[in-house]
Amino acid sequence: MTESNENSGKSDRLEVLKTYKMYIDGKFPRTESARYYQPVVNGTSLGNVCLASRKDVRNSVVAARSAQAAWARRTAYNRAQILYRIAEMLEGRSQQFLDELIRQGMEADSAETQITQSIDRLIYYAGWCDKYQQVFSSVNPVASSHFNFSTLEPVGVVFAVASRDCPLLGLISLIAPVIASGNTCVVLASENSPLSAITFAEVLATSDVPGGVVNILTGRVEELSEHFSRHLDVNAIACDGLGVDLNTTIKEFASETIKRVKIYHQEWSAEAAANPYLIQDFCEVKTTWHPIEQITESGASY
Amino acid sequence: MNQSQIARVFKSPVIDQVGVVERAKRFTTRSIKSEAKMQGLEMVLSMIDLTTLEGMDTEGKVKQLCYKAQHLHDSIDGLPTVAAICVYPNFVGLAKRCLAGSGINVASVATAFPSGNSSLEIKLADVSMAVSEGADEIDMVISRGRFHRGEYNFVFDEIAAVKAACGEARLKTILETGELGSLDKVRLASDIAIAAGADFIKTSTGKIQPAATMPVTLVMLEAIRDHFQKTGLMVGMKPAGGISKSKLALHYLIMVKETLGDAWLDPKWFRFGASSLANDVLMQIEKQRTGAYQAANYFAID
Numbered sequence: 001m002t003e004s005n006e007n008s009g010k011s012d013r014l015e016v017l018k019t020y021k022m023y024i025d026g027k028f029p030r031t032e033s034a035r036y037y038q039p040v041v042n043g044t045s046l047g048n049v050c051l052a053s054r055k056d057v058r059n060s061v062v063a064a065r066s067a068q069a070a071w072a073r074r075t076a077y078n079r080a081q082i083l084y085r086i087a088e089m090l091e092g093r094s095q096q097f098l099d100e101l102i103r104q105g106m107e108a109d110s111a112e113t114q115i116t117q118s119i120d121r122l123i124y125y126a127g128w129c130d131k132y133q134q135v136f137s138s139v140n141p142v143a144s145s146h147f148n149f150s151t152l153e154p155v156g157v158v159f160a161v162a163s164r165d166c167p168l169l170g171l172i173s174l175i176a177p178v179i180a181s182g183n184t185c186v187v188l189a190s191e192n193s194p195l196s197a198i199t200f201a202e203v204l205a206t207s208d209v210p211g212g213v214v215n216i217l218t219g220r221v222e223e224l225s226e227h228f229s230r231h232l233d234v235n236a237i238a239c240d241g242l243g244v245d246l247n248t249t250i251k252e253f254a255s256e257t258i259k260r261v262k263i264y265h266q267e268w269s270a271e272a273a274a275n276p277y278l279i280q281d282f283c284e285v286k287t288t289w290h291p292i293e294q295i296t297e298s299g300a301s302y
Numbered sequence: 303m304n305q306s307q308i309a310r311v312f313k314s315p316v317i318d319q320v321g322v323v324e325r326a327k328r329f330t331t332r333s334i335k336s337e338a339k340m341q342g343l344e345m346v347l348s349m350i351d352l353t354t355l356e357g358m359d360t361e362g363k364v365k366q367l368c369y370k371a372q373h374l375h376d377s378i379d380g381l382p383t384v385a386a387i388c389v390y391p392n393f394v395g396l397a398k399r400c401l402a403g404s405g406i407n408v409a410s411v412a413t414a415f416p417s418g419n420s421s422l423e424i425k426l427a428d429v430s431m432a433v434s435e436g437a438d439e440i441d442m443v444i445s446r447g448r449f450h451r452g453e454y455n456f457v458f459d460e461i462a463a464v465k466a467a468c469g470e471a472r473l474k475t476i477l478e479t480g481e482l483g484s485l486d487k488v489r490l491a492s493d494i495a496i497a498a499g500a501d502f503i504k505t506s507t508g509k510i511q512p513a514a515t516m517p518v519t520l521v522m523l524e525a526i527r528d529h530f531q532k533t534g535l536m537v538g539m540k541p542a543g544g545i546s547k548s549k550l551a552l553h554y555l556i557m558v559k560e561t562l563g564d565a566w567l568d569p570k571w572f573r574f575g576a577s578s579l580a581n582d583v584l585m586q587i588e589k590q591r592t593g594a595y596q597a598a599n600y601f602a603i604d
Contacts, residue, residue, distance in 0.1 A: 058595050065597075233597035256594070 022050050022218055023201030025063035026211020031056050039192050041105040049194050052219030054227040060215035061233050064157045064184040067212030072154050072182030076130035083126035086207040087119050093203060097196055104167060104193040117269055118172045124274050125176035132279045147290040152283035154182035156235035159228040161221050163240040166268045167193035173268045174238055175214055177278035186215045194218040229253035236260040236282055312493040317485040317521055326516035329557045343587050346551045348382035349569045351409055353577045354389060364393045368400035370604050375584045385569040386439060391428060394435035409439035413464060416507035418443035422460060429467040441474045443507060446481045454494055461498035474502035474540055479518045480510040488518055492525035502538035513543025523561040542575025548583045580604055
């Protein structure tokens with residue numbers, strides 16, 4: 001007994017496997033449906049992963065909605081700090097992400113690149129939090145006695161379907177610009193590679209991101225598409241890398257409530273994939289007509 | 303007579319707290335779907351006492367609430383109205399005028415609501431004012447301080463005096479169970495209120511936590527049941543405070559049905575005191591009708 005322990009120390013111990021649960025309202029619940037699926041990579045199962053149901057969609061939208069007003073009220077500076085904090089925490093966990101990306105079938109060096117790019121992307125959007133408004137807002141020339149200006153406001157709750165093939169960078173490249181402006185979101189992780197999304201949820205949970213701002217589900221987009229695209233409390237949808245048929249279905253359902261749908265087919269590792277227009281995609285323009293005194297020859301009085 | 307002797311006069315049984323909690327929990331395991339659910343939801347709507355009891359209530363707020371009571375959601379045909387509006391005595395006249403001809407009752411809290419700390423004369427004057435303004439129902443509070451001192455006679459006499467002052471108006475007696483301490487006390491207070499002539503017994507003012515819970519309501523329902531079996535006389539029940547989700551409201555209906563029977567499934571004998579329950583029920587009804595999850599901003603504020 002002692003001898004065999006000495007000889008094969010590691011293999012005698014039962015490995016403690018991690019349960020990958022979803023992330024809703026700052027907590028890690030299992031799916032209410034109690035269902036699971038087993039993503040398989042190179043013939044090996046990645047484990048039992050929650051198969052989200054329409055009620056999980058409903059619950060996470062409730063969480064996102066109730067978190068939205070408070071998140072949007074935070075100062076842009078504070079949202080920047082929090083995005084930066086996510087990057088810090090991700091950096092600290094990079095080894096775990098590396099292991100998981102490799103388990104999900106990625107080559108070691110491209111996994112490493114993906115992680116560093118993910119961290120950089122968060123820093124990139126952290127920087128934009130208090131700057132996009134200056135770039136996209138405007139003071140508009142009008143012929144009447146009004147000070148007329150347009151600013152961006154977050155649309156509200158965004159449902160995002162993350163990239164299937166770019167499980168970490170694709171996920172972060174959607175979440176970061178969406179929450180930068182004060183939206184909250186529900187994200188459906190890559191069906192085949194959900195592990196890194198759930199581990200990213202653990203990063204979020206320890207990064208001062210208020211519960212409900214980001215919610216992460218695992219499951220099948222085909223099953224859930226009708227429910228999130230018809231949901232009246234979802235204000236915009238972001239889809240990455242879905243087929244034409246699915247995109248069409250989602251757009252048709254979304255049209256019932258004239259919901260904004262953004263379709264992406266980005267190569268997320270490209271430098272151009274990080275840009276402030278992604279923030280603008282999930283903002284609405286609010287134009288204010290502010291009455292001013294009569295403009296005279298001596299100029300406006302504001 | 304000392305405390306235990308008086309308790310014996312009312313023949314209040316000892317409550318098995320563990321048993322009550324377990325029994326109440328089992329009502330939540332019933333599954334109600336499709337048609338039965340729609341029927342249940344409409345029944346819930348018809349049993350709501352739409353309530354506003356804030357220090358900051360204004361005439362405008364009361365008018366708005368009265369409008370809401372009559373037009374819950376006009377885009378759905380055939381919806382019932384709520385059972386009553388519940389306001390402070392000084393708004394009774396206004397509410398009565400707003401609801402003229404609608405068949406919706408006006409309920410008024412009285413007797414130095416919510417603490418009940420005043421003289422009997424002032425409490426009776428409070429009741430008379432509400433009744434003379436046209437209140438159909440009076441929601442009184444019992445003197446919890448006197449109750450805890452064991453002055454059950456005083457509590458009994460007070461309820462009987464208020465009942466006399468109510469005239470035609472139906473009397474709901476608020477026990478404020480969150481301040482009573484134990485289920486035994488809840489049962490005793492229920493028995494006293496019923497014996498003193500209350501038409502309804504009601505859990506809470508909504509100002510104290512915990513407000514209505516299922517175990518507390520079950521104990522009160524059992525007091526009503528025992529009284530009915532002894533005398534053949536029906537008494538109504540009104541849980542109030544903390545019931546804001548339709549699912550929970552349906553659980554309460556199941557509890558009423560299984561404890562008291564179908565006769566109580568009627569706005570005359572069962573009410574929900576709530577302010578935000580109506581919109582949640584409407585959202586559920588609309589979900590059943592359209593298949594799409596609803597958003598709060600498509601419904602009138604309440």
